[in-house]
Amino acid sequence: MTPGPTTSARLTGITKSFLGVPVLRGVDLELRGGEVHAVMGENGAGKSTLLKVLAGVHRPDGGTIEVDGAEMSFAGPTDAQRAGIAIIHQEFTLLPHRSVAENVYLGREPVRRMQVDRRRMMADTRELLDWLGEDGIDPADTVSSLSVAQRQVVEIVKALSTDARVLGMDEPTAALADHEVELLYDLVRRLRERGIAILYVSHRMREVFDLSDRITVLKDGQFVTCAPTSELTSEDLVRHMVGRDLGEYYPDRAVPDDLGAVRLALRGAGNDRLRGLNLEVRAGEIVGLAGLQGSGRSAVARAVFGVEPFTRGSLEVDGATRRVTRPRTAVRLGIALVTEDRKGDGLALGQSVRDNTLLVRRAALRGGRSREKSDVAELLDLVTVVARGEHQEVRFLSGGNQQKVVLAKWLAVAPRVLVVDEPTRGIDVGAKRAVHELLRDLARRGVAVLMISSELPELIGMSDRILVMHDGALAGELPAGASEGAVMALATGHGIGEVA
Amino acid sequence: MSILRENTVPVEQKAMGPVVRRRLTPTVIVYLALVALLVVGSVLVGLRGEVLLDQGGILNILTRATALGLVAIGQTMVILTGSLDLSVAYLVGLTSLIAAETMAGRDGMLVPGVLLALAVAAGVGLVNGLVITVLKANAFIATLGVALILRGYLEDNYTGPAGDVPRGFQHLGYDRIGPIPVAALLMLAAAALAWWYLSRTRPGYHMYAVGGDIEVARLSGVPTRRVIVTAHVLCSLAAGLTGIYLASRLGSGAPYVGTDAGYDLESIAAVVLGGTLLAGGRGGVVGTIGGVLILATLDTIFDDLEVDPFFKDVVRGVVLVTAVALYARRMIASRGRGRLA
Numbered sequence: 001m002t003p004g005p006t007t008s009a010r011l012t013g014i015t016k017s018f019l020g021v022p023v024l025r026g027v028d029l030e031l032r033g034g035e036v037h038a039v040m041g042e043n044g045a046g047k048s049t050l051l052k053v054l055a056g057v058h059r060p061d062g063g064t065i066e067v068d069g070a071e072m073s074f075a076g077p078t079d080a081q082r083a084g085i086a087i088i089h090q091e092f093t094l095l096p097h098r099s100v101a102e103n104v105y106l107g108r109e110p111v112r113r114m115q116v117d118r119r120r121m122m123a124d125t126r127e128l129l130d131w132l133g134e135d136g137i138d139p140a141d142t143v144s145s146l147s148v149a150q151r152q153v154v155e156i157v158k159a160l161s162t163d164a165r166v167l168g169m170d171e172p173t174a175a176l177a178d179h180e181v182e183l184l185y186d187l188v189r190r191l192r193e194r195g196i197a198i199l200y201v202s203h204r205m206r207e208v209f210d211l212s213d214r215i216t217v218l219k220d221g222q223f224v225t226c227a228p229t230s231e232l233t234s235e236d237l238v239r240h241m242v243g244r245d246l247g248e249y250y251p252d253r254a255v256p257d258d259l260g261a262v263r264l265a266l267r268g269a270g271n272d273r274l275r276g277l278n279l280e281v282r283a284g285e286i287v288g289l290a291g292l293q294g295s296g297r298s299a300v301a302r303a304v305f306g307v308e309p310f311t312r313g314s315l316e317v318d319g320a321t322r323r324v325t326r327p328r329t330a331v332r333l334g335i336a337l338v339t340e341d342r343k344g345d346g347l348a349l350g351q352s353v354r355d356n357t358l359l360v361r362r363a364a365l366r367g368g369r370s371r372e373k374s375d376v377a378e379l380l381d382l383v384t385v386v387a388r389g390e391h392q393e394v395r396f397l398s399g400g401n402q403q404k405v406v407l408a409k410w411l412a413v414a415p416r417v418l419v420v421d422e423p424t425r426g427i428d429v430g431a432k433r434a435v436h437e438l439l440r441d442l443a444r445r446g447v448a449v450l451m452i453s454s455e456l457p458e459l460i461g462m463s464d465r466i467l468v469m470h471d472g473a474l475a476g477e478l479p480a481g482a483s484e485g486a487v488m489a490l491a492t493g494h495g496i497g498e499v500a
Numbered sequence: 501m502s503i504l505r506e507n508t509v510p511v512e513q514k515a516m517g518p519v520v521r522r523r524l525t526p527t528v529i530v531y532l533a534l535v536a537l538l539v540v541g542s543v544l545v546g547l548r549g550e551v552l553l554d555q556g557g558i559l560n561i562l563t564r565a566t567a568l569g570l571v572a573i574g575q576t577m578v579i580l581t582g583s584l585d586l587s588v589a590y591l592v593g594l595t596s597l598i599a600a601e602t603m604a605g606r607d608g609m610l611v612p613g614v615l616l617a618l619a620v621a622a623g624v625g626l627v628n629g630l631v632i633t634v635l636k637a638n639a640f641i642a643t644l645g646v647a648l649i650l651r652g653y654l655e656d657n658y659t660g661p662a663g664d665v666p667r668g669f670q671h672l673g674y675d676r677i678g679p680i681p682v683a684a685l686l687m688l689a690a691a692a693l694a695w696w697y698l699s700r701t702r703p704g705y706h707m708y709a710v711g712g713d714i715e716v717a718r719l720s721g722v723p724t725r726r727v728i729v730t731a732h733v734l735c736s737l738a739a740g741l742t743g744i745y746l747a748s749r750l751g752s753g754a755p756y757v758g759t760d761a762g763y764d765l766e767s768i769a770a771v772v773l774g775g776t777l778l779a780g781g782r783g784g785v786v787g788t789i790g791g792v793l794i795l796a797t798l799d800t801i802f803d804d805l806e807v808d809p810f811f812k813d814v815v816r817g818v819v820l821v822t823a824v825a826l827y828a829r830r831m832i833a834s835r836g837r838g839r840l841a
Binding site: 055057076077078081089093094095096097098102106107108109111114115116118158 | 700701702705706708709712713715716717718719720721722777781782
């Protein structure tokens with residue numbers, strides 16, 4: 001690496017257990033200034049824990065942390081910050097009711113004459129925003145008024161404002177749409193040029209190859225390998241991570257014989273965010289819904305499910321016009337929605353796997369409890385959840401397993417129309433594959449699947465047809481296996497497609 | 501193609517610092533409601549040939565607002581921090597007794613009496629805070645438990661008023677400048693101090709952070725335990741001040757002076773009425789004072805109109821629920837954008 005291979009931070013032999021369960025078993029990691037070091041591994045491999053050890057959130061049980069050659073012991077995040085380490089966590093760490101500047105300097109507010117120096121806070125935040133070219137965000141804006149992408153920028157500004165020399169990023173693109181990812185790349189490269197050591201945790205193969213200089217692979221809390229990116233191929237990586245070859249990535253598409261009657265149809269449907277939607281999803285079919293962030297993708301899902309209902313046009317389920325104004329109605333009609341916010345909208349985190357699985361069925365449908373027991377086991381088996389038992393709280397599960405529980409929850413009511421919004425966001429390769437197969441399997445059994453994803457390869461790989469949204473309306477339809485370019489052209493409003 | 505900016509409100513004045521956007525925040529609403537209430541009240545009372553806001557009326561409103569206001573200032577801090585204090589009512593009674601009994605009519609014991617009452621109050625706040633942060637008890641249960649302990653102590657040791665404050669100390673309770681009681685001014689000064697603390701100092705910022713999202717605060721290096729304990733100590737100190745003030749007004753300590761007035765739930769009602777989120781993280785003392793003044797004005801109007809007590813409580817309940825529902829609607833309207841595409 002060109003700008004001097006100075007080691008900024010070195011972790012050696014880190015071990016960490018939670019409640020007797022080893023999560024990290026002797027992990028080594030070396031971060032150098034001016035280098036992007038990617039850490040990959042399946043969920044549960046210990047990536048996030050490693051990051052939190054570096055950030056001072058968790059104390060390692062064993063091993064050493066060195067920063068610039070000096071051994072460190074972090075009692076808390078503040079100590080790590082002082083040592084020049086900043087982390088952008090996977091979940092947003094912003095306070096929605098506070099301003100951008102207040103969030104950026106949270107915990108480190110500059111003080112002048114016993115008071116918080118608000119003027120300086122604003123000016124410094126403005127300076128950082130300008131440096132990033134983000135003049136659309138005002139330091140006085142309340143965070144709740146910003147878009148998801150803008151909040152991500154605020155997260156980065158927050159990390160930068162600590163004068164960090166080591167920056168850890170945990171799935172930084174998880175919440176971003178494709179076009180925003182480019183902006184993030186740009187940002188990461190600029191940070192690298194400034195000699196900052198970057199620890200980049202991601203599931204997305206393409207990102208890791210685009211950005212990183214070196215890759216460390218973890219599996220089950222153990223160090224597997226560390227090599228320069230140029231010496232690895234994506235097949236190598238997958239093999240290291242999973243310990244097996246994944247082969248081709250997506251299950252086979254539907255053949256014409258698989259397709260049944262139209263299950264879900266929208267005719268001229270619209271509301272505040274959507275207009276003139278005409279679409280059909282057949283039994284046995286997976287229809288992809290593409291679009292940029294803010295194009296109304298998720299609004300379609302929410303409208304179909306009755307969260308923010310359609311106010312114009314009609315919605316048909318199995319040929320009959322229905323008014324879906326509440327999620328309860330949707331559930332009764334056999335419509336299911338897997339939301340993009342798994343932890344917020346999808347699961348009761350403090351409840352058991354079992355209770356979550358039966359949540360919808362108990363809430364919306366009548367019926368005896370006698371069959372519950374065997375059903376739950378069967379369902380969890382079907383979605384291949386790995387948990388210590390039905391009674392484990394879901395918050396202790398990895399993201400992939402949590403998502404499988406969400407799916408099980410819906411399978412418990414045997415939906416006829418399944419809408420999935422970002423079904424594989426933030427879950428690892430193995431779980432992703434399992435989710436893909438499950439979706440295809442459901443389609444084969446006659447479920448109509450509408451799939452929203454900002455990950456284009458996934459959307460293209462899975463869909464039998466792709467509908468592209470732009471600005472609250474459908475911009476066009478593409479056949480299976482369309483190119484990413486074609487989708488993006490429609491999504492950005494440049495393409496001319498046959499309007500569905 | 502800067503889609504990052506697609507959703508942004510155009511910024512009119514960039515270099516001018518914070519853009520001033522006048523919105524109908526809960527604080528603004530609460531004061532508008534107060535003005536409306538004063539107008540309506542004046543008319544209603546006027547129909548009976550009386551005047552609501554004459555010298556006596558103003559005095560009445562402000563006197564009612566003083567004790568509740570002090571308690572509610574403290575309650576605002578704990579609620580903003582995402583906590584709650586149900587022990588304030590008994591603490592008010594306890595501190596009134598401690599102050600009055602220590603003074604026992606002697607001028608020389610005035611300062612020790614006040615200091616001892618405040619020290620005990622701070623101690624109770626410390627216990628509340630530590631039970632919540634160290635023993636990880638839910639704030640509702642923790643402070644309810646402390647309230648029960650205080651009640652047990654009071655019931656066991658007192659049957660009625662006790663102690664005696666020196667005559668000079670009663671000036672605190674009764675002196676006034678025109679129609680304005682000095683104590684009300686002191687309460688407003690306490691509110692101003694609390695406002696400064698919450699909106700201008702680091703510990704105040706951290707209270708908002710802890711109440712907004714304790715995990716985010718912790719990850720950002722905010723000493724969350726210390727913040728919660730501090731909030732509880734300040735809240736109890738405010739209750740202690742209330743006890744001292746009431747001792748000065750009554751001339752002695754009274755075990756149930758706090759609970760008879762229902763300062764525990766009443767203070768929470770005032771805070772929420774003032775636009776502070778019960779879950780914490782948003783709101784402030786300015787709104788709380790507005791809420792206190794509304795409740796005090798309502799009471800004064802009802803007294804002037806000689807309304808029966810049941811109807812009084814019904815109206816107070818309706819006002820509270822309406823206010824919270826109104827704020828909830830505004831909250832939904834002002835966020836939403838951005839959260840889900």
